[in-house]
Amino acid sequence: MPHISLAAETLWHIGPLPITNSLIATWTVMVFLTLFSFLASKRLSLIPTSNLSQIAEMILDGLQGFFSSILGHNTKKIFPLAASLFLFIIVANWEGLLPGFGTVGIFRQEAVHTVASTTEVTHTQQAESVIVPHTDPDIHSEVVQETSDEHGITQQQAESVPEQSHAAPTTENGHGSGVKFIPLLRGATADLNMTFALAIVAVLAMQYFGFQTLGIRYSKRFINVSNPIMAFIGILEIISDLSKIISFAFRLFGNIFAGEVLLTIMAFLMPFIAPTPFLFLELFVGFIQAVVFSTLTSVFINVAVAHEE
Amino acid sequence: MDADMIKLVMTGVTIAVGGAMPALAIGMITGKAMEAIGRNPEAAGDVRTSMILGVAFAEAIAIYALVTALIIKFV
Numbered sequence: 001m002p003h004i005s006l007a008a009e010t011l012w013h014i015g016p017l018p019i020t021n022s023l024i025a026t027w028t029v030m031v032f033l034t035l036f037s038f039l040a041s042k043r044l045s046l047i048p049t050s051n052l053s054q055i056a057e058m059i060l061d062g063l064q065g066f067f068s069s070i071l072g073h074n075t076k077k078i079f080p081l082a083a084s085l086f087l088f089i090i091v092a093n094w095e096g097l098l099p100g101f102g103t104v105g106i107f108r109q110e111a112v113h114t115v116a117s118t119t120e121v122t123h124t125q126q127a128e129s130v131i132v133p134h135t136d137p138d139i140h141s142e143v144v145q146e147t148s149d150e151h152g153i154t155q156q157q158a159e160s161v162p163e164q165s166h167a168a169p170t171t172e173n174g175h176g177s178g179v180k181f182i183p184l185l186r187g188a189t190a191d192l193n194m195t196f197a198l199a200i201v202a203v204l205a206m207q208y209f210g211f212q213t214l215g216i217r218y219s220k221r222f223i224n225v226s227n228p229i230m231a232f233i234g235i236l237e238i239i240s241d242l243s244k245i246i247s248f249a250f251r252l253f254g255n256i257f258a259g260e261v262l263l264t265i266m267a268f269l270m271p272f273i274a275p276t277p278f279l280f281l282e283l284f285v286g287f288i289q290a291v292v293f294s295t296l297t298s299v300f301i302n303v304a305v306a307h308e309e
Numbered sequence: 310m311d312a313d314m315i316k317l318v319m320t321g322v323t324i325a326v327g328g329a330m331p332a333l334a335i336g337m338i339t340g341k342a343m344e345a346i347g348r349n350p351e352a353a354g355d356v357r358t359s360m361i362l363g364v365a366f367a368e369a370i371a372i373y374a375l376v377t378a379l380i381i382k383f384v
Contacts, residue, residue, distance in 0.1 A: 006383050070358065247369055254372030261379070292365040299362065 002268045004261055008191040009182045021183055022191035025101065029092045029188050059087075070298050078301050081205055085198065086294035089189060093256055093286030096187020097279060102260060105183035189256045189289075192249065199248035202297040203241060210304040218304070244300065248293065255289050320382045327374020334367040 008020035040056035043049065063083045068075045071082075095101070188194055210218040222238050224230040259282045266275045342360035346353045 004383060006379060069354065247366075250376055251365070251369040251372055254369075254376045257379070258372070258375050288361075288365075292361065295358070295362060296365065 002264045003181045003183070004264060006257070008186055008193070011182065011184070020191065021105075021186040022188050022194060025095065025185050026092070026188040026194060028185075029088065029095055032095075033087060033091060067294075067298060070295060071302055074302060074305060077209065077305075078298055081301075082294045082298045085202065085297060086290050089198070089252065089293055090287060090290035092188035092194075093290060094283065096190060096256065096260065097263075097282055097286070101185045101187060102183045102264065104185065105181055107179045108182055110178065110180045187256055187260060189252055190260050192253045195253040196245070196249040198252065198293070199245045202248055202293070202300075203245050205297070206241070206301050206304045209301050213305040221304075248296070252289055252293055255285055259285055316381055320378045323374055323381065324378040327378070328371050331367045331371035331374075334370075335364050338363045338367060 008022040010018040010020050011024070012019055036052070036056070040050075040052045042053075044053075060083070063086065064075070064079060067079050067082050071078055189198075207218075210221070222234045224234045259278075263275060263278055263282060266278050338360060342356050342363075345356045349356075
């Protein structure tokens, strides 16, 4: 069973902050984008000379054409944010498909869990008895009988610890037994923290541009006491803005993480030819999710700065 | 019918139902978009952009269902 983890795994801690594998991937994305921009803008001229600056100009020209059809006269204000979101997300999505992401890692000995509920202890014992055939059945039945009374909980935990340490270290669904595989790199947008941060940036940018363009009149969108219907719509707008954060975060995270899980499972089932169409699918999905995120951000900002006449 | 069996069954049901309704929605959105393009081929670019937006909203619901199923299975 391949290693699939919903949360990004912590590699080490710097003080109280955990350094996860997706954080390292985010740093590589940042380094790549910064290096690319720096090298492409080394000698800026009206007609680009070096190959890298021609590529950069091509990319930005295409992006500007696409976004100006959506933004109209607001392009100059919003294009930097939208294009930055697009470039960051597409590089982060595609980088997660490179070989080495999710496959190269370290094995770490996990500490044994002490379980709190009786049902979990029972399950662990049953799992142990299924996977480790040399478990003594007398010890197993003795522990199972003790699950019925409340007093024996601490006794069970003391007995479950030596049971788990006897188990083979490759137990798959063991609750904290043996070694765990931790990949060193994981797609940057495959971490819910990252996509939540991007979503918060996008929604806060909406409010910022709204206040910047309309001044204090922007708050009329949320707090409108002229008549009860508009007040109710104002409350709905607040809830809808909060739900935009969740929707942005989960859309991007769900697509990229599900793609990673799909690739892992396909590589596990048939490593040779079968993953190829799924890699193409993931390239396409990564591109579409970047387009969708930046387009939705620009559309919402457009709505926010529109003067209601 | 213990907790593990319910978890296993609900993982399947979540993604099955949660994937069927957005699939229907995306089909309807794309169908209407194609009708609009057929009626007015000049506006194809605008229609296409709006269609992609609408499909993204509908697909987000499928993604919520998928993430919930993954949470049920792995957490």
